[in-house]
Amino acid sequence: MLKNLFSLGLFITISATLVFAQESEKLSLQECIDIALRNNYDLRVAQINVESAENDITSSRSGWLPKINSSFSFGNYVQGKRTVKEDVPIGVDQDGNYIYEERLVQIAQTERKSYNASVSLDQHIYDFGRTGSGIRQAKAWRQYYEHSLFNTHNLVIANVHDKYYKLLKAMKLREVYAEAVRHAEENLEYNQTMLDVGLKSQAEIFQAKVNLGNRKTELINQINRIELAKADLNSAMGRYPATLIDIEEDMPQPIFPTYNFEEAVEIALQKNERLKAVDSEIKATEYAIRAAQARYAPSINARLGYDRNNDDIARVYSAKLDEDFTATIGARVSLNIFNGLADKAEVERQKLNNQLALEKLKEERRLLITQIREYFLLLKAYEDIIKINEENLQAYQENLRLQREKRRVGAGTELEVRQAQVDVIQAQETLVGAKYEAKINRAYLEAALGIIAKDN
Numbered sequence: 129m130l131k132n133l134f135s136l137g138l139f140i141t142i143s144a145t146l147v148f149a150q151e152s153e154k155l156s157l158q159e160c161i162d163i164a165l166r167n168n169y170d171l172r173v174a175q176i177n178v179e180s181a182e183n184d185i186t187s188s189r190s191g192w193l194p195k196i197n198s199s200f201s202f203g204n205y206v207q208g209k210r211t212v213k214e215d216v217p218i219g220v221d222q223d224g225n226y227i228y229e230e231r232l233v234q235i236a237q238t239e240r241k242s243y244n245a246s247v248s249l250d251q252h253i254y255d256f257g258r259t260g261s262g263i264r265q266a267k268a269w270r271q272y273y274e275h276s277l278f279n280t281h282n283l284v285i286a287n288v289h290d291k292y293y294k295l296l297k298a299m300k301l302r303e304v305y306a307e308a309v310r311h312a313e314e315n316l317e318y319n320q321t322m323l324d325v326g327l328k329s330q331a332e333i334f335q336a337k338v339n340l341g342n343r344k345t346e347l348i349n350q351i352n353r354i355e356l357a358k359a360d361l362n363s364a365m366g367r368y369p370a371t372l373i374d375i376e377e378d379m380p381q382p383i384f385p386t387y388n389f390e391e392a393v394e395i396a397l398q399k400n401e402r403l404k405a406v407d408s409e410i411k412a413t414e415y416a417i418r419a420a421q422a423r424y425a426p427s428i429n430a431r432l433g434y435d436r437n438n439d440d441i442a443r444v445y446s447a448k449l450d451e452d453f454t455a456t457i458g459a460r461v462s463l464n465i466f467n468g469l470a471d472k473a474e475v476e477r478q479k480l481n482n483q484l485a486l487e488k489l490k491e492e493r494r495l496l497i498t499q500i501r502e503y504f505l506l507l508k509a510y511e512d513i514i515k516i517n518e519e520n521l522q523a524y525q526e527n528l529r530l531q532r533e534k535r536r537v538g539a540g541t542e543l544e545v546r547q548a549q550v551d552v553i554q555a556q557e558t559l560v561g562a563k564y565e566a567k568i569n570r571a572y573l574e575a576a577l578g579i580i581a582k583d584n
Contacts, residue, residue: 154374160375164366169282172449202243211235215229245445249384261419272409273414278581294564294568295361297560299354302347317375349543400576403489420478426463427463438452503569507566514566527548
């Protein structure tokens with residue numbers, strides 16, 4: 129009864145998996161990467177940051193461009209009836225000069241129309257490097273976001289490698305556990321045959337059934353892990369986790385790098401995009417210091433203005449531009465003598481930002497070298513594990529063959545056969561895990577070196 133229940137559950141699970149596999153699309157590693165690069169959220173945000181930084185450059189360049197303003201206005205000027213003190217003539221002296229006396233004068237309400245049109249042009253001439261430093265600072269920040277974009281690009285590719293190889297590992301382990309089920313079924317069948325001829329006890333049959341049930345449970349759990357790994361890969365590609373998917377393994381690629389640790393560090397210090405981003409941040413803070421220091425220097429501007437004001441609209445908007453106008457042309461030199469130590473504080477703030485960026489670069493380099501060292505140690509360990517377990521697997525498989533033969537001729541025990549089967553399965557598990565974990569760490573190593581995206 130137990131065997132029938134396990135067989136039914138296993139059949140349903142495997143059948144459902146096969147149906148899904150038939151309906152799902154089969155993707156290569158490169159196709160998964162291409163989908164992720166189109167859909168990834170972090171990558172889109174990084175691209176928007178680059179575009180925003182480009183707009184900041186345009187804004188900073190506006191300081192060198194002329195500014196043209198125009199204004200047009202109209203209205204009624206009304207002044208109410210009023211009494212004012214004024215000097216009014218009251219006579220003429222003997223020399224013919226008017227004699228004035230202060231008196232209260234009544235003035236009636238006055239009203240007139242007012243029309244105005246003006247155009248002005250202001251041109252920044254020189255500010256001793258403040259605007260220029262601002263432009264260079266904006267360009268440095270654009271480079272920062274560009275390198276951050278490339279770094280995100282590399283991490284997205286490495287993450288797809290991670291989820292892709294974990295799915296392949298889960299699929300390979302399913303084959304390992306399926307083999308374990310076959311071994312357990314063979315054991316049960318053998319023990320049942322021996323029971324029929326009186327050479328085995330019922331207790332040994334129960335033990336074989338329990339062993340088969342455990343192996344089937346492992347297989348069912350592994351099939352579920354495959355579905356979870358597919359959801360993780362879909363998520364890495366920016367897709368709905370339940371999207372039907374299947375993958376195919378590409379042509380075998382070398383697992384371990386041909387360069388050594390010292391060569392890897394040299395590559396990383398030259399190509400790592402995170403380091404390049406921080407280096408651009410340092411340049412931006414240096415330009416910010418120069419811009420802040422330039423606030424102590426004068427700035428020179430030129431201005432050209434043309435203004436027409438009259439109570440007759442025909443004169444204001446007349447084509448006779450050489451009449452009824454006021455024009456100004458000149459230059460202005462501005463020098464901020466004291467503004468409450470704000471300039472000094474700004475210079476100090478930018479110097480501190482520069483120190484922080486320099487410290488960040490040191491720390492990023494240290495962490496990067498540590499990370500590369502860790503990847504090399506892991507890859508070395510996996511290389512040894514793979515070699516050892518390839519040899520162990522051959523030995524365990526030969527031992528399993530011998531233990532089965534000994535059991536057949538009555539010189540071996542069921543326990544020895546079962547242990548030999550467990551040894552084979554464990555060696556296969558370790559070998560599969562080491563191979564794919566090594567590939568995952570190789571991908572993250574190449575992302576840290578800045579070379580994973582060379583073909584993408």
